[in-house]
Structures are given as structure tokens and as C-alpha cells.
Amino acid sequence: MICGKLMTTSLGALLALAAIFNASSVNAQTLKAVKDRGALNCGVSEGLYGFSARDKNGNWTGFDVEMCHAIAAAIFDDPGKINFVPLDASRRFEALQSGSIDVLSRNTTWTMSREVDLGLSFTATSYYDGQGFLVRRDLNKETALDLDGTKICVQTGTTTELNLADYFRTNKMLYGLVAASTLETAIKGYDSGQCNVLTADVSALFGIRLSLSKPDEHVILPDVISKEPLGPVVRQGDVQWFNIVKWVQFALVNAEELGVTSKNIDEALKSENPDVRRLVGVEGNYGERLGLTNDWAARVIRLVGNYGEIFERNVGVGSALAIPRGINQLWSKGGILYAPPIR
Ligand SMILES: N[C@@H](CCC(=O)N[C@@H](CS)C(=O)NCC(=O)O)C(=O)O
Numbered sequence: 009m010i011c012g013k014l015m016t017t018s019l020g021a022l023l024a025l026a027a028i029f030n031a032s033s034v035n036a037q038t039l040k041a042v043k044d045r046g047a048l049n050c051g052v053s054e055g056l057y058g059f060s061a062r063d064k065n066g067n068w069t070g071f072d073v074e075m076c077h078a079i080a081a082a083i084f085d086d087p088g089k090i091n092f093v094p095l096d097a098s099r100r101f102e103a104l105q106s107g108s109i110d111v112l113s114r115n116t117t118w119t120m121s122r123e124v125d126l127g128l129s130f131t132a133t134s135y136y137d138g139q140g141f142l143v144r145r146d147l148n149k150e151t152a153l154d155l156d157g158t159k160i161c162v163q164t165g166t167t168t169e170l171n172l173a174d175y176f177r178t179n180k181m182l183y184g185l186v187a188a189s190t191l192e193t194a195i196k197g198y199d200s201g202q203c204n205v206l207t208a209d210v211s212a213l214f215g216i217r218l219s220l221s222k223p224d225e226h227v228i229l230p231d232v233i234s235k236e237p238l239g240p241v242v243r244q245g246d247v248q249w250f251n252i253v254k255w256v257q258f259a260l261v262n263a264e265e266l267g268v269t270s271k272n273i274d275e276a277l278k279s280e281n282p283d284v285r286r287l288v289g290v291e292g293n294y295g296e297r298l299g300l301t302n303d304w305a306a307r308v309i310r311l312v313g314n315y316g317e318i319f320e321r322n323v324g325v326g327s328a329l330a331i332p333r334g335i336n337q338l339w340s341k342g343g344i345l346y347a348p349p350i351r
Pocket of ligand 1: 053054055056095096097115116117163165166167168190191208209212236238
């Protein structure tokens with residue numbers, strides 16, 4: 009009887025597993041579409057220095073751009089197989105919903121309504137950000153609480169616009185809203201004196217400040233008024249694709265934690281550390297179970313690097329933006345970056 013009961017339970021479990029497997033394979037169209045097309049369609053910002061911007065040769069570069077390179081490397085063993093689709097704040101979600109992009113990797117904040125109302129899923133946080141204020145130095149403002157009565161430029165269709173209203177309402181302060189539909193117009197508005205404050209994610213403010221004719225005449229106030237967890241977004245309904253985008257990012261973070269870099273990847277293939285062996289695909293078949301090849305993460309690390317390499321190259325203290333790792337440091341080094349294990 010016990011045995012019979014056990015049999016029923018395990019048969020039930022098997023059937024449930026089969027149903028789950030069928031459901032995820034039925035909906036697994038995105039990877040196939042990407043492979044058939046021979047390129048990943050990746051939505052990025054129209055131009056945000058350090059995160060997604062074109063270089064002198066017209067090539068897309070930046071932290072968000074490299075997240076796309078990492079996904080392409082895992083799929084094609086070639087980080088270049090990407091069609092970049094520049095999108096402003098207002099068009100970004102529609103492009104994902106309509107299927108014109110496979111993934112959005114564009115300084116986009118993970119919020120509840122963007123998941124429950126728009127049919128989208130954030131895969132993980134790639135950059136923990138928060139909203140700040142850029143002001144002219146000669147205004148002598150020391151904190152955001154000194155901004156009562158100022159005119160503030162903000163890009164519409166963003167969480168920035170909403171947080172700004174909350175912050176001023178909570179602190180019983182008034183402001184003049186100078187709404188801009190693109191970042192370019194927001195910066196122009198600030199530069200031409202239509203507003204004396206520009207608000208955006210702090211990461212963006214670092215780049216915006218550098219783009220002004222005299223960066224030293226502008227300061228980023230110390231206050232951070234919101235949580236802006238930024239990360240890649242996919243459409244709901246394709247669990248396989250969701251897992252691929254999510255685990256590529258976790259692999260980047262795990263690689264940094266395990267000390268595996270683009271420079272030592274060949275030694276890592278010979279490592280005896282079981283965590284490293286599973287990461288680089290010489291033990292287990294995690295990549296195949298994801299719909300990729302077992303060297304999926306090794307490809308990413310070899311061709312793009314680990315999370316820390318991507319961060320430093322694009323936005324870190326050695327780059328022009330010079331953003332400290334801060335909370336975007338690994339959990340084991342005092343930050344909050346924490347990726348689940350590959351096992
Ligand atoms: N993280 C915020 C703000 C994102 C956002 O679009 N910020 C603007 C202002 S910095 C931007 O990146 N603009 C560049 C563009 O539209 O290409 C959100 O998800 O709503």
C-alpha cells in the first residue's frame with residue numbers, strides 16, 4: 009500500500025513535470041526565432057553615455073549593450089550577432105510587446121506595474137540605481153530639500169517623473185515641471201536655462217554631466233530619492249527565454265565571485281572547484297537544459313568577461329564615468345549583488 013502510494017505520488021510528480029516541460033517547450037519560440045534570424049534583437053536606450061551609446065565608428069557600446077553581447081555570446085558564440093534597436097522611454101515597452109525586440113536592456117526600472125499591467129518580466133537586476141538631481145554649482149544647493157520652488161527638467165514616460173512628484177509632495181515643496189519627451193530635449197532645456205535642475209537616475213546623471221560643455225560647473229546632489237533596480241526585460245509566456253536571459257546575467261555575477269575572467273577562462277576549464285566546473289560547463293549539462301550548449305557561460309566569459317569586467321570597462325572608476333561599485337559590488341564584498349548558484 010505504502011509502495012502503491014509512493015508509485016502514485018511519483019507518477020503524479022512525473023506527469024506534472026511532463027506538463028510543465030510541455031508548457032515551456034510549447035511557448036519556447038523566442039530562442040528558435042533568434043537562432044533562425046541569426047541575430048538577437050536587443051532594445052537599448054537612444055544614447056546614454058556608459059550604458060548604451062554609439063562610438064565614433066557607429067558601434068553600440070556600454071554596460072546595457074554588453075548585457076546583449078553576453079546573451080548573443082551564449083547563443084551564437086559570437087557577441088556581435090545583434091540588431092540594436094534604439095528606443096526612447098515611451099516606446100520601449102511597446103517594442104517588446106509587439107515582438108520587434110527579444111529583450112530590452114535599457115536603464116529600465118523593475119516595478120510592479122510594468123510586470124502586472126504590461127505582460128513583461130524583469131529577469132534580474134543588472135544595476136542597482138536610484139534617482140538624483142543635477143544642479144548648477146553656482147545655485148549653491150546642498151541637498152534635494154533645498155530645491156523648493158525650482159524648475160526641474162525630467163523625461164516623461166519614466167519612473168523619474170513619478171518619483172519627482174512623490175518626493176515634492178512628501179516634503180511639501182513646490183516645483184515647476186519642465187517635461188521633455190527625449191533625454192536630448194531634457195538636456196537642452198537644462199543647458200539653455202529653461203530649468204535649473206535636471207533629475208534622472210544617478211547613473212545617467214554621471215554621463216549627462218560629462219556631456220555638458222563645462223561639467224565642473226554642475227554637481228550631482230548627494231540625495232538618492234528612490235530605488236531604481238535596472239535590468240533586462242522580456243515578454244511573459246516564454247519561460248525558456250526568460251531563463252536564458254536571467255541565467256546569462258547570473259553567470260556573469262557567479263563568474264566574478266568565483267574569480268573567473270576573460271583572461272583566465274582557459275585555466276578555469278581545468279579547475280577542480282566544482283562551482284567553477286559547473287559554471288564553465290565541464291561538469292553537468294546545465295547549458296543543454298537551458299536550450300543552449302554546455303559551454304554557454306564559458307563563451308560569455310571568454311568573449312565578454314564577467315560582471316566586474318563589464319562594469320569596470322564601461323562605467324567603473326577607471327572609466328570616464330568613474331562610478332564607484334557601491335551597492336553594485338558582490339555581496340561577498342559588501343554590496344548586494346547575489347546570484348543563485350548553478351547546480
Ligand atoms: N529608470 C527609469 C528612467 C529611464 C529613462 O528612460 N531615463 C531617461 C533619462 S536619463 C533616459 O535614459 N533617456 C534616454 C533615452 O530616452 O534614450 C525608468 O525605467 O523609467
